[in-house]
């Protein structure tokens with residue numbers, strides 16, 4: 001029987017604030033799992049700490065709610081041990097780009113085949129709205145006593161320089177488009193990042209749903225709001241690297257698009273490069289049986305508990321009599 | 322001094338081949354049927370600062386260092402200055418003729434505190450020592466033989482022999498040359514030395530050829546210049562025992578492979594990193610044939626992470642997926658791991674941490690020894706959760722404990738910290754080959770299948786506190802984990818009743834550990850049941866204590882020794898019983914405050930009578946332990962003795 005989106009729900013009460021962008025992200029992820037018909041047990045969703053990090057509890061799949069900023073190391077550990085797992089890591093902007101940014105950058109060096117979603121709401125939601133690392137200089141969201149004295153990180157640009165091989169941005173209230181982004185990310189061979197613009201109606205009173213949809217910018221001709229968001233794919237933008245010679249030019253154009261903000265904010269796929277070996281490929285090159293017998297699938301003992309490892313050859317190197 | 326033992330020390334600047342010379346020396350001795358215990362000392366530096374290897378050789382098994390040296394073999398002036406006074410009467414010093422006129426005060430790598438101390442000692446000894454030569458002349462007066470060798474001249478001869486013009490290439494051979502001089506003086510079987518050279522440089526045939534020439538040259542030179550001069554001879558003996566020459570970190574690594582470790586994460590730190598590097602070099606290994614069908618090879622994935630925070634959490638991730646997983650670190654790294662440790666405790670993750678202590682706090686003494694972290698290992702993290710802390714006392718224990726750590730972790734579903742220290746990690750020792758047939762793997766309540774009929778509860782309340790465990794990816798089930806307090810499924814719950822039950826479920830496991838694990842796995846006891854003094858210790862002082870006890874008992878003293886190998890949960894009933902029937906109770910450990918003694922007091926109410934402590938960064942020698950215990954036996958000792966030996 002085909003799996004439906006509702007099959008990926010749990011009975012746990014969803015306790016985000018009304019109107020929180022996280023609802024859209026949750027729905028998009030559940031839709032993706034249904035569309036890909038992934039059995040529950042094959043999926044492992046990891047999260048950090050923050051409002052975003054409650055996600056795994058709402059998804060009917062293996063769910064590991066970890067520590068603030070540490071979702072990537074946990075997710076990587078599981079994927080390394082069992083590459084058959086479909087691993088999705090969920091992080092906050094404070095979580096992944098503040099306290100955990102070292103992991104963000106270093107994960108880029110590994111091109112491990114997991115999908116990483118960052119909920120970018122410009123604030124530390126769960127600790128009541130302090131500035132997050134993506135909040136721009138000088139902005140003063142609701143609970144800030146003073147305007148932001150730090151400038152914001154650009155996660156797309158940071159991912160580009162860190163080596164991510166799939167980089168996209170979605171919008172929490174465009175669930176269908178976001179689902180496409182997540183699906184593409186999961187289908188990508190290698191490390192995929194999807195930054196999700198996530199309005200936090202409770203604490204971010206600047207980058208609101210109304211702001212993204214441009215309700216302050218009415219088109220006099222149509223009388224409709226002119227959204228600040230536009231879709232890269234609708235402009236003929238081509239993010240795909242097809243060979244090493246294309247790499248630099250695609251990175252440069254992705255970087256240019258990543259710099260856009262304010263009146264025109266791109267969503268869609270910025271960059272994709274499947275020509276590079278994944279971390280799993282690199283391990284397999286050193287350990288040829290890794291694909292069939294990754295760490296979690298190795299038989300380490302016989303039924304009577306006797307270890308399967310044979311140390312004779314290693315001990316031989318140490319024998320001196 | 323144990324008279325049947327011989328001590329050879331080799332010293333020189335880091336990067337000049339002290340380690341490989343020591344390795345060859347140890348191997349050659351072992352090939353000759355002798356036992357060795359070699360202790361490596363080095364600075365936190367790559368090239369230029371002083372390092373040495375202290376090698377004790379004996380016909381019987383040796384497990385500690387002593388305070389004297391019989392033959393000091395040096396490449397540079399500093400090594401002579403630092404160790405000249407360690408050389409026992411009738412001993413010898415090998416040095417480079419070229420350094421004789423070096424002015425001691427002009428040796429740039431000797432630090433001011435050392436020079437100040439040196440001056441004081443020189444005054445006390447009434448030695449007027451401006452140059453190295455002055456020092457050596459004084460040593461000769463105490464019956465020490467001096468062998469000044471023109472290393473450069475000998476190298477030039479060799480260069481001619483092999484048509485190698487670049488002498489600088491050959492200076493790398495000074496270590497083997499001086500090694501040859503040492504063995505020549507000791508009249509040791511040259512074939513054994515050559516065999517050792519061939520083994521150590523097995524992958525570099527040209528180096529073997531050059532070093533063989535250097536050896537011949539050295540033996541020849543000794544024959545001509547010092548023939549029969551040195552009082553000691555090193556004779557080979559016959560043995561049928563199968564022995565290995567092994568370092569502590571190799572023992573841990575081998576134990577882990579046998580114990581089923583298949584993922585290792587680490588961030589480089591001394592003295593832990595050697596183990597991970599060894600594992601990575603041997604990431605593919607053989608499997609016992611006929612056991613796993615057609616499979617011939619197993620493997621371990623070794624991951625160098627961006628920091629220790631990633632290392633512990635990645636290890637937990639891999640453990641959740643069902644692989645036996647460990648991470649190795651030292652104090653600074655463990656400090657960073659603490660939050661992750663708490664998460665593993667909260668989520669009952671069987672992760673193993675091999676914790677190599679070194680002098681602390683902070684970066685402390687990065688390459689030196691210490692046992693400063695006992696209490697930290699037991700208490701690290703906010704909150705209360707069960708963990709097991711083991712402490713190995715020597716190389717062999719490292720091997721067996723490394724296996725055991727995984728069994729405990731999986732059986733009781735909790736993090737296990739395996740304490741090791743620099744003195745064990747960096748010492749090489751000959752011992753009986755490890756008995757791999759003794760190893761058993763017990764994965765506890767781990768299952769690879771789940772029946773659909775029952776909704777899986779990762780944290781099911783059970784009488785023992787242990788819930789059935791399945792890896793991520795197991796069909797017919799899902800589960801959740803969170804660092805928050807959670808219900809049986811693993812979903813966040815702040816309900817007071819659930820919280821109380823969950824705390825009790827987790828903590829109950831510790832009682833189970835305490836009940837189930839046999840006392841023989843938690844303590845070792847040495848010596849007669851009744852004695853005038855009982856020593857209590859943990860970790861690496863074991864060897865020095867046993868060697869000291871041997872001498873004391875030969876003199877008729879009655880001493881026994883309780884070694885604590887599982888420091889948490891603390892085997893309190895047993896320790897209490899032993900200590901309550903003991904005479905004087907002596908705490909021996911390598912930290913300032915007597916951490917074990919304080920735990921004993923907390924857990925049993927027993928207050929130790931005497932303390933023998935050391936925190937200089939150098940391991941305890943059996944001589945100083947012997948002296949300290951003897952003073953206590955003679956009732957001449959202060960309550961607290963701080964051991965000073967070593968440079």
Ligand SMILES: Cc1ncc(C[n+]2csc(CCOP(=O)(O)OP(=O)(O)O)c2C)c(N)n1
Pocket residue numbers: 049050051052053068091092093094095096119121123124125126127132
């Ligand atoms: C080590 C540590 N420091 C601080 C906290 C407190 N804390 C909880 S959530 C949070 C911020 C979350 O912000 P973000 O990652 O942006 O997630 P959001 O709530 O916005 O989804 C912080 C700082 C923590 N849990 N752990």
Ligand code: SF4
Pocket residue numbers: 015016017019020021022051052121125126199200201202203
């Ligand atoms: S605080 Fe913001 S991010 Fe958190 S649940 Fe409420 S709306 Fe969502």
Ligand SMILES: [Mg+2]
Pocket residue numbers: 050092093094119120121122123124125132
């Ligand atoms: Mg946030």
